[in-house]
Amino acid sequence: xxxxxxxxxxxxxxxxxxxxxxxxxxxxxxxxxxxxxxxxxxxxxxxxxxxxxxxxxxxxxxxxxxxxxxxxxxxxxxxxxxxxxxxxxxxxxxxxxxxxxxxxxxxxxxxxxxxxxxxxxxxxxxxxxxxxxxxxxxxxxxxxxxxxxxxxxxxxxxxxxxxxxxxxxxxxxxxxxxxxxxxxxxxxxxxxxxxxxxxxxxxxxxxxxxxxxxxxxxxxxxxxxxxxxxxxxxxxxxxxxxxxxxxxxxxxxxxxx
Amino acid sequence: xxxxxxxxxxxxxxxxxxxxxxxxxxxxxxxxxxxxxxxxxxxxxxxxxxxxxxxxxxxxxxxxxxxxxxxxxxxxxxxxxxxxxxxxxxxxxxxxxxxxxxxxxxxxxxxxxxxxxxxxxxxxxxxxxxxxxxxxxxxxxxxxxxxxxxxxxxxxxxxxxxxxxxxxxxxxxxxxxxxxxxxxxxxxxxxxxxxxxxxxxxxxxxxxxxxxxxxxxxxxxxxxxxxxxxxxxxxxxxxxxxxxxxxxxxxxxxxxxxxxxxxxxxxxxxxxxxxxxxxxxxxxxxxxxxxxxxxxxxxx
Numbered sequence: 001x002x003x004x005x006x007x008x009x010x011x012x013x014x015x016x017x018x019x020x021x022x023x024x025x026x027x028x029x030x031x032x033x034x035x036x037x038x039x040x041x042x043x044x045x046x047x048x049x050x051x052x053x054x055x056x057x058x059x060x061x062x063x064x065x066x067x068x069x070x071x072x073x074x075x076x077x078x079x080x081x082x083x084x085x086x087x088x089x090x091x092x093x094x095x096x097x098x099x100x101x102x103x104x105x106x107x108x109x110x111x112x113x114x115x116x117x118x119x120x121x122x123x124x125x126x127x128x129x130x131x132x133x134x135x136x137x138x139x140x141x142x143x144x145x146x147x148x149x150x151x152x153x154x155x156x157x158x159x160x161x162x163x164x165x166x167x168x169x170x171x172x173x174x175x176x177x178x179x180x181x182x183x184x185x186x187x188x189x190x191x192x193x194x195x196x197x198x199x200x201x202x203x204x205x206x207x208x209x210x211x212x213x214x215x216x217x218x219x220x221x222x223x224x225x226x227x228x229x230x231x232x233x234x235x236x237x238x239x240x241x242x243x244x245x246x247x248x249x250x251x252x253x254x255x256x257x
Numbered sequence: 258x259x260x261x262x263x264x265x266x267x268x269x270x271x272x273x274x275x276x277x278x279x280x281x282x283x284x285x286x287x288x289x290x291x292x293x294x295x296x297x298x299x300x301x302x303x304x305x306x307x308x309x310x311x312x313x314x315x316x317x318x319x320x321x322x323x324x325x326x327x328x329x330x331x332x333x334x335x336x337x338x339x340x341x342x343x344x345x346x347x348x349x350x351x352x353x354x355x356x357x358x359x360x361x362x363x364x365x366x367x368x369x370x371x372x373x374x375x376x377x378x379x380x381x382x383x384x385x386x387x388x389x390x391x392x393x394x395x396x397x398x399x400x401x402x403x404x405x406x407x408x409x410x411x412x413x414x415x416x417x418x419x420x421x422x423x424x425x426x427x428x429x430x431x432x433x434x435x436x437x438x439x440x441x442x443x444x445x446x447x448x449x450x451x452x453x454x455x456x457x458x459x460x461x462x463x464x465x466x467x468x469x470x471x472x473x474x475x476x477x478x479x480x481x482x483x484x485x486x487x488x489x490x491x492x493x494x495x496x497x498x499x500x501x502x503x504x505x506x507x508x509x510x511x512x513x514x515x516x517x518x519x520x521x522x523x524x525x526x527x528x529x530x531x532x533x534x535x536x537x538x539x540x541x542x543x544x545x546x547x548x549x550x551x552x553x554x555x556x557x
Contacts, residue, residue, distance in 0.1 A: 006463075007356045007359065007360055007462075007466075008360060009356075010352075010353050010356040010357055011356060011357045011360040011361075013353065014353055014354070014357040014376075014433070014437070015375060017353075017429075017430070017433075018375075018376070018378075018379050018430070018433070019375075019379070020394070021387065021390030021391060021393075021394055021430070022379060022382070022387075022390065024390060024393055024394060024400060025386070025390050025393070028393065037393065037396070037399055037400070037403075076285075077285050077286045077289055078286065080281070080282050080283075080285055080286055081282070081283065081285075081286030081287070083282050084279065084282030084283035084286065084287075085283070087282070088275075088278055088279040088282050088283060089279065089283060094283070094287070097287075097290055097294075097295075098286075098290075100290075100294060101290075101294060103487075103535070103539075104532075104535075105487055105488060105490070105491035105531060105532070105535065106488075106491065107491040107492075107493065107508055107511055107512070107528065107531075108298075108301070108491065108528045108531065108532055109294070109297070111301060111511065111515055111524060111525070111528055112294075112297030112298050112300065112301045112528075113293065113297050114515065115297060115300045115301055115304065115521065115525070116293070116296060116297035116300055119300060131293060132293070134289070134293070135289075135290070135293050135294055138286060138289065138290075142286065167275055167277070167278040167281075168281075171282075192381065196381075196382075196383055196384060198384060198385060198494070199493075199494075203515070213383060213384075213385055216383065216385045216386065216389075217385055217494070220385055220388075220389045220392075220498055221497070221498065228386070228389060229393075231386075232382075232383070232386040232389070232390070235382060235383050235386065236382050236386075239378075239381040239382050240378065240381075242381070243374065243377070243378060243381055247374065
């Protein structure tokens with residue numbers, strides 16, 4: 001059997017590779033010293049610095065505005081599109097179009113939107129980032145909702161129509177409640193992706209209103225500061241919580257249905 | 258509004274029946290995608306044949322210069338070297354990712370979920386921070402150098418940052434989950450009886466892996482490779498932060514044409530080249546998957 005064990009080497013190597021940088025960041029965020037490499041004792045100093053950093057706070061506020069705006073738009077447009085694609089269309093071209101924003105390299109979408117905004121003479125700002133993030137947010141919401149639609153029982157919708165309900169009534173009273181968990185999952189996905197998105201925001205934002213990833217980018221470019229470790233740890237904690245909550249929620253809804 | 262059901266299955270025709278419903282459901286999303294996706298892409302495409310404006314933008318005079326410049330050794334070398342870096346990253350991702358996905362697929366159900374979440378988890382943390390973490394690890398006084406001197410492998414810290422290896426490491430770290438997930442899906446889907454049959458006929462586990470599992474998961478391998486290769490090619494953050502700005506990739510070139518050189522038509526042409534590579538790869542992948550679909554079909 002020793003030959004069989006060989007395969008566990010790359011398996012464990014993958015996890016060591018994935019988690020070493022993360023653990024180092026978290027540990028170093030509690031460093032009392034200024035050196036990013038030598039641990040000199042436990043302190044919350046860098047978290048204090050972070051809390052007082054106005055650039056980061058503004059970036060965070062901008063990011064939240066963009067994420068909320070893009071999530072609302074993405075959820076409404078993506079849900080409608082998913083229902084339309086699953087129930088009212090058989091076009092494979094449309095299916096491909098719906099997936100395009102997810103496959104397209106982000107830099108291409110970024111420059112495309114920059115060119116578009118300049119051509120229509122739209123000023124850049126948080127609104128232009130919201131509109132840009134909606135493009136891929138909508139695609140992900142539509143994909144998630146559609147998966148749910150494909151597994152959903154259509155007999156309720158048919159019954160509603162047979163009993164004379166208009167398409168709108170059927171949609172709001174039957175389809176929408178059935179889809180609620182899928183819509184929530186899609187919205188969460190759009191929100192998380194928007195918070196994290198850098199490349200498209202980099203091309204479509206105004207220099208005066210950077211989102212948090214853009215602020216992080218300019219900090220990282222100028223070298224190592226322990227403040228980033230603290231920020232990284234907070235962002236990690238938030239992401240991990242969201243993933244675990246989402247996981248629990250899916251399991252809960254699965255066991256309920 | 259329901260159309261006549263003759264000839265079509267009744268459920269479908271009723272669902273498709275209402276033109277008003279189609280407009281309400283498909284209209285907004287489709288309209289949005291046309292304005293904010295199709296029109297921008299069409300603009301980028303059209304820019305490739307125009308001359309550059311003095312301060313960015315474009316002068317609407319047709320020219321073929323942009324395509325000519327693609328083959329200027331100055332730019333061609335960068336494109337070729339970034340294809341090489343992306344390919345190297347993809348290959349390493351496959352070599353580490355396949356055994357990992359294989360082990361995960363054979364784990365008991367409970368551990369499988371945990372192992373998969375642990376693969377995806379780093380992916381949900383800020384991309385820039387994930388890249389930045391490697392500066393701390395690889396820099397002169399960093400952890401890796403300390404570990405290497407500690408175990409006596411080297412005498413004094415060596416230069417680990419700012420070369421092609423660092424860029425590959427950063428790209429690998431960023432996109433490895435995109436390789437493992439499709440591989441896992443492909444291996445998981447395989448009928449376990451195939452492996453059992455192979456074992457019963459006397460094949461060692463390694464032999465079963467190479468002669469049964471591996472050939473049957475080629476479509477998954479290709480999906481993973483496309484998922485890793487494409488974002489590597491367009492990435493400009495990793496080469497900038499971990500490459501020290503010295504070795505640049507296609508992504509940096511595109512970014513610089515838009516923000517520094519202000520040559521939007523040439524930037525668009527470079528972007529078109531990246532999309533062209535993507536399209537070729539997707540077609541290749543679809544073609545091979547279809548060829549393999551026959552094998553899987555026969556199995557059932």
